[in-house]
Amino acid sequence: MIDLKLLRENPAHFKEGARLKGVAVDIEHLLALDARRRALQTSRQALAAEQGQLEKVVGPQLGKLSGELKKAADEGARREIEGQIASLRGQPAALKAQVQALDEQERAIEPELTALLLTVPQPPDADVPRGEGPSDNIEAKRWAPAGWDWGKSFSENKGFPAQNHIDLCARLGLADFPRGVKMSGTRSYVLAGDGMLLHQAILRYALDFMVHRNGFKPMSVPVLVREECMVGTGFFPAGREQAYQIEESKRGGGSGSTGGSGHDLFLTGTGEVGLMGLHEGEILDESVLPLKYVTVSTCFRREAGAAGKDTAGLYRVHVFDKVEQVIIARADEAESRVWHREMIGYVEALLQSLGLPYRLLQCCTADLGVKNADMIDIECWMPGRGEFGETHSASRLYDYQCRRLNMRYRPGGEGGKGPTAICHSLNNTVAASPRLMIPILEMYQQADGTVKVPEVLRAYMGGKVQIG
């Protein structure tokens, strides 16, 4: 969520940002709603103050009068006092009605304003290249292990033609697609034998890599979360159709403590949701920043709108596992930029240790998504596809996500004074599998159809050197 105050001060900046991202949002209307709400607020508050004053005066008088009423003997005095009470009661009541009327008007605006505000995208940073779509993304760097020549094809490099991972999986019994589909429908799979072991080896290696070499704190977080968590992390409302929804609200039942919940739950599409949700609504001590978290979690994606795309194999699936890194930092642009580079660096080191050719892709404005000020994708070379495939995505969000989550800290350290500040957040994939199995299987295949196990993974596969 963007800062409404900044929007008021500089609407043009946000209009231009939305335009660059190709997001349609009526900012003029938002500003009008905001202005109207503030006008209502101002007059409401003035009336409420007056009402409060009056109540303080009238209250005790009422108490006194009702005491006198009890004691009053004759009918005449009684009626006199009752009249006074009635008129006293009428005074604040009239104001209260006015306040309520204004309240109602304000409440009528609120949902629309909030909904609109949530859809205003974070403007791209000035140094993000402008573009219309993925084709305008810019390759920023390319790396390959010794012996790999980008100028040559796979078979020229290796001396034999590449099989794609689907064939390799079938031949080596690493994955069973028909049975996956039988149980769970399209985009489902079963990993078997060494395929399952390789999958687990990747995840565990990546987790250890972040924990032991880069000082991240390993966490296990929920993958089944409430709507607020999805909205807070910025995946809703824009990506609502991508998430699986568990309709607990429709089950009813549930009395008291253990019973069913009245709220729907959602399966998360990335560990980022659970990690960022951890400190929702908290005011953190500045000394704990930056928080560096890593999780390995199962990710669920409906892949709505991707019908017919990448239907075969392990590339685009509904359920996968991912090691994800997240950093929650001080509100400082320069610091955010440094962490962004760091987080990309960790992944580069990981991929280099795996010997996988990759490139960094500077995403253009149109490809950033609503949350990001900047995003760098990392793509691994996938010989079976004959092209790069996205395996990582490193996002820099400034305070966009933390504002939604109401995640703050108090600058100035030492118990702190002064106003709170909203944290900055960043995230990046560490390893998503089975997708990362694709470049591994395809790059490590040998002429005889077997697959070498990357050296760094062998310890995680019981010392196995070769599959098949």
Add this chain to the structure above:
RNA sequence: GGAGAGGUGGCAGAGCGGUUGAAUGCGUCAGACUUGAAAUCUGAUUAGGGUUUCGGCCCUACGGGAGUUCGAAUCUCCCCCUCUCCGCCA
């Protein structure tokens, strides 16, 4: 699944119809004392928002929502959450 208890400031914990944004303790910060520290004493210490002549002024919030009342942290209803006991169970 059954039965009960409870959700108050950074934490613990009072308040149970008005002057309580909230006692008290702990923590934290500032000052005093001290060579320094500890101990002690004094003071400060919720957040969000509106408005501002930038000195302030004001509104909102005691899990969330609705209600009763002239007035609600306090009473009623619904929801969410936590805990205890029994049952079941990876």
